[in-house]
Each structure stands twice: as C-alpha cells, then as structure tokens.
Amino acid sequence: MEVPGSYGVPWLSAIKDKLDFHYIQGEVEFFKSRVKKYKSTVLKVNFIPTPPGFPNPAGIALLDQRSFPVLFDNSKVEKRDVFVGSYKPSDAFTGGVRTLAYLDTEEEKHARLKEFVFQILKSTGPRFLSEFEAEMASALAGVEAEMESGTKNSIAVSSKLLDLAFNFMVKAVTGGADPSSQFGSYGPLLMQLWIGVQFAPISPRTQLPAVIEELLLRSFPLPPLIVRWPYDRIAGFLSDNATALIDMGEKQFGLDREEALHNLVFVVGVNGFLGFSRMLPSLLFYVASQSEAFQQRLGGEIRGAMGDDGSARKFMAAVERMPLLKSTVLEVMRIAPPVLYQYGRARREFVVESGDGREFLIRKGELLGGSQALVCRDPTVFDSPDEFVPDRFLGAQGRELERCVFWSNGRNTDSTSSANKQCGAKDFVETIGRLFVAQLYLRYESIELGPDSKPDSPVIKSLRKISVATRTGNKVSA
Numbered sequence: 001m002e003v004p005g006s007y008g009v010p011w012l013s014a015i016k017d018k019l020d021f022h023y024i025q026g027e028v029e030f031f032k033s034r035v036k037k038y039k040s041t042v043l044k045v046n047f048i049p050t051p052p053g054f055p056n057p058a059g060i061a062l063l064d065q066r067s068f069p070v071l072f073d074n075s076k077v078e079k080r081d082v083f084v085g086s087y088k089p090s091d092a093f094t095g096g097v098r099t100l101a102y103l104d105t106e107e108e109k110h111a112r113l114k115e116f117v118f119q120i121l122k123s124t125g126p127r128f129l130s131e132f133e134a135e136m137a138s139a140l141a142g143v144e145a146e147m148e149s150g151t152k153n154s155i156a157v158s159s160k161l162l163d164l165a166f167n168f169m170v171k172a173v174t175g176g177a178d179p180s181s182q183f184g185s186y187g188p189l190l191m192q193l194w195i196g197v198q199f200a201p202i203s204p205r206t207q208l209p210a211v212i213e214e215l216l217l218r219s220f221p222l223p224p225l226i227v228r229w230p231y232d233r234i235a236g237f238l239s240d241n242a243t244a245l246i247d248m249g250e251k252q253f254g255l256d257r258e259e260a261l262h263n264l265v266f267v268v269g270v271n272g273f274l275g276f277s278r279m280l281p282s283l284l285f286y287v288a289s290q291s292e293a294f295q296q297r298l299g300g301e302i303r304g305a306m307g308d309d310g311s312a313r314k315f316m317a318a319v320e321r322m323p324l325l326k327s328t329v330l331e332v333m334r335i336a337p338p339v340l341y342q343y344g345r346a347r348r349e350f351v352v353e354s355g356d357g358r359e360f361l362i363r364k365g366e367l368l369g370g371s372q373a374l375v376c377r378d379p380t381v382f383d384s385p386d387e388f389v390p391d392r393f394l395g396a397q398g399r400e401l402e403r404c405v406f407w408s409n410g411r412n413t414d415s416t417s418s419a420n421k422q423c424g425a426k427d428f429v430e431t432i433g434r435l436f437v438a439q440l441y442l443r444y445e446s447i448e449l450g451p452d453s454k455p456d457s458p459v460i461k462s463l464r465k466i467s468v469a470t471r472t473g474n475k476v477s478a
C-alpha cells in the first residue's frame with residue numbers, strides 16, 4: 001500500500017510545514033494533527049529543515065511502536081550522514097573530520113571508532129562517576145548557599161546543571177584537568193555556541209522573535225567559521241589534557257590523532273554535554289514534582305540501600321537494590337527523551353507495518369524519521385501515556401514494557417555494539433541518571449519546585465535536608 005499523506009507544492013508546502021512545526025502547531029501537535037488527518041501513524045511529511053537552504057525535506061514519519069523500530073534494522077536502513085534528518089552539518093565544525101555519529105555501520109571506520117568510545121568509557125568509567133559525584137556536591141552546595149543568603153525566593157538551577165554536565169565530562173576524559181583554569185566560567189557557553197550554530201537549522205524553538213529565528217537560524221546552514229574560535233579552544237584543551245585517550249586512539253585503534261581528537265570533542269560535547277544538559281533538568285523536574293509521600297518512598301529506598309555513604313563506589317554496589325529508582329529514571333527517559341527524533345534512509349525497498357497492521361511500501365533512498373516523544377507515548381502500549389508514572393516499570397509486567405522505551409536509538413533492552421547505531425553509552429547514561437537522583441535523596445528528604453518550573457528549567461523553592469532521625473534510621477536499616 002502507498003504511504004498516505006502529501007508533500008504538497010514543492011518548497012511552499014515544506015516552508016508552511018516548517019512554520020507549523022516550530023511556531024504554529026508545535027512539534028507534537030504537528031505530527032498528531034497529520035496522523036488524524038491521514039488516519040495513519042505511517043505518513044508522508046516534510047521534515048525540518050526545509051528550503052530554501054535545505055532542498056530535500058520529503059520523508060516518511062514512523063509514529064507508532066510497530067513501525068518505528070525498523071529504524072534500528074541495519075539490513076533495511078542506513079545511517080550514512082542522517083544523524084539529524086536531511087541536515088548534515090559541515091565537517092568543518094569538527095576539525096574537518098566526519099565523526100562517528102555520521103557513519104553507517106557498513107563503513108569500516110564505524111566499528112573502529114565505536115570501539116574507541118567503548119574503550120574510553122571502560123578506561124575512564126570509575127572516574128566519570130567520581131567526577132560526577134564531586135561536581136554534583138559542588139552544584140548543590142552552590143544552590144544551598146544561594147538559598148541561605150535569603151536574597152531569592154527560588155533558585156533556577158539549569159545553569160548549574162550545565163556546569164555540572166560540562167565539568168564532569170571534561171574532567172573525566174582529561175583525568176581531572178580543571179576546565180575553569182582555561183575558560184573561567186565560560187566553558188559551557190563555548191560548548192553551547194559551537195553546538196548551537198552547528199545544529200541551528202534543526203534546533204528547538206529559541207527565545208528569539210520568530211521572524212529573526214527563521215531568517216537567522218533556519219533558512220541556510222550557518223558558516224562554521226563563526227564558531228571556529230570556541231571550537232578550537234575546546235579542542236585545544238582536550239588535545240593538551242586528554243593525551244592518554246588520544247594516544248590510545250592512535251595506538252590501539254589505528255586512528256589518526258586528529259581523528260581521535262575531533263571524535264573525542266564530539267563525544268564530550270554533543271553526545272555527553274548536550275545529552276546530560278537535557279536529561280538532568282528533566283530528571284530533577286519530574287522527580288521533585290511528585291508528592292512528598294513519593295519522594296519519601298524513593299528516598300527511603302535509596303538511603304536503605306546505600307546508608308549514609310553516598311560514594312559512587314557504594315552506589316554501584318547498591319544499584320540493583322533500588323528498583324524504584326531504576327523505574328523512575330526510565331520513566332523520565334520515556335516521557336522526556338533527551339533526543340526527540342531518529343532518522344535513517346531506506347537501504348533498499350521493503351515493507352513496513354504500522355501499529356494498526358497495515359503494510360506500506362518504502363522505496364530505496366527514502367528518508368525515514370520517527371518522533372520518540374510520540375512513540376514513547378503510544379497509547380496502545382502505555383496506559384495513561386501522558387502521565388508520569390514512576391512505578392511503571394516495576395514488577396514482571398513493568399519489565400516487559402522496558403523494551404518499548406527508545407531513548408537510545410534502540411530498544412531499552414537491546415545492547416549497544418559496534419555493529420549497531422545505538423548510543424554507545426546507553427547503560428552508562430542510565431547509571432548517571434540514577435546516581436544523580438540518588439545523590440539528591442541522600443541529601444534531601446524532599447524538594448519543592450517553584451510554580452514557574454518547566455521540564456527543561458526547574459526552579460527550586462525549598463529543600464528539606466535529611467533529619468537526624470532519618471539518618472539514624474538509615475544506619476539501622478543499612
């Protein structure tokens with residue numbers, strides 16, 4: 001059967017669709033309204049970015065739990081230069097190197113570079129956790145000091161979480177080199193500039209007026225030269241301080257030093273910093289938005305498993321004894337996946353089946369894309385899909401559902417490998433998510449957010465520190 005939907009009038013309809021997507025309907029309604037109109041969860045759409053600067057927006061959206069996973073089938077879908085749809089930022093953004101994210105599994109370099117990333121995680125794994133723990137303690141101390149100064153009623157924490165994401169990633173890969181010694185407090189800003197300009201045409205809505213955003217950011221690719229200076233500074237810092245990893249890339253994986261370096265910058269900046277700068281605020285938002293009773297229950301589980309020792313070492317030993325923590329973090333990844341879209345291009349002609357059992361013909365070369373925000377809320381799989389239900393993944397039935405969460409470019413029950421395109425740090429990311437929440441509730445009994453909090457920008461109104469009675473209770477139960 002032919003895929004329903006229409007691309008409309010060349011250029012004009014694509015531009016109208018882009019305006020709908022960003023400014024008129026919004027990203028979720030854009031897809032939902034078209035699903036309703038064409039009565040199909042597999043349909044033709046114009047993806048962003050669009051003409052004039054980006055001439056090939058036509059694609060097929062896969063918006064249900066049955067069709068979406070075809071994107072992870074390497075025999076049918078290729079990922080060569082389709083990291084973010086039809087848009088491929090110039091290699092000049094990454095020192096002239098075409099980095100791992102843009103390589104298909106059939107390219108020989110893909111497996112080598114992915115193994116390099118696995119080895120980075122393996123060789124620096126414990127360091128990632130301890131740097132995270134130290135940076136988080138310092139971020140929370142900063143929030144508490146601001147609260148105690150009494151000058152503000154509530155504290156916006158997004159910028160502190162950005163610092164946390166930046167510092168722990170950079171310190172972990174450099175073996176502890178302090179980025180503030182070179183960048184002062186501007187490290188995260190340099191990284192944001194580089195990422196922002198590189199991905200401007202497909203970025204979420206900014207705070208700029210729509211017309212300016214449209215003309216400035218979304219009409220044509222921006223020249224890499226604009227962010228050459230911040231990029232060179234970050235790459236220079238890693239080149240000077242992450243020599244052990246670059247040596248490893250060269251000796252163990254036969255990479256060119258420049259290739260190892262620029263892939264490392266991409267991993268630290270785009271994969272790590274950008275990913276965590278989206279994930280940490282939404283973790284805080286969803287967990288702290290729950291009732292006091294839930295926070296007590298979650299905190300009780302964490303403190304019961306870990307006692308007073310909040311160290312990363314103790315955390316790893318106790319992690320399997322915290323099922324509610326695991327379920328809660330996965331529910332945040334389901335309701336607010338940090339990366340919203342997945343894309344691929346049909347390697348050959350094949351048939352895809354939609355959630356309602358219809359079969360559609362996909363032709364070789366067609367651009368395919370899915371919205372995790374919709375697929376992870378597919379009502380045929382998840383009860384109350386728009387509600388945050390932290391217990392969702394508990395028990396045997398809950399464990400069955402884990403396979404239907406897709407934040408990592410693969411099923412949550414799949415394993416990343418050099419033969420697939422799943423996030424190279426899938427397990428590690430969930431571990432950091434759990435460590436983050438555990439650190440919160442080892443320190444606080446409950447957290448109250450201000451009414452102007454949003455998932456991407458939580459505002460803390462009050463923090464109730466662990467009482468002596470709770471502490472004594474932990475010692476008894478630990």
Ligand code: HEM
Pocket residue numbers: 079083100101102103114117121267271272274275276279338339341342343407408409420421422423424425426429
């Ligand atoms: C919250 C943090 C993170 C999130 C949400 C995340 C998510 C993702 C997603 C969705 C992809 C697939 C992109 C695509 O091709 O469509 C991906 C790829 C990848 N991620 Fe992550 N990631 C995170 C952190 C990290 C970290 C810390 C590392 C490494 C230290 C990492 C390493 C990678 C690598 C190497 C790939 C490319 C895999 C390949 O091309 O085969 N990620 N990540």
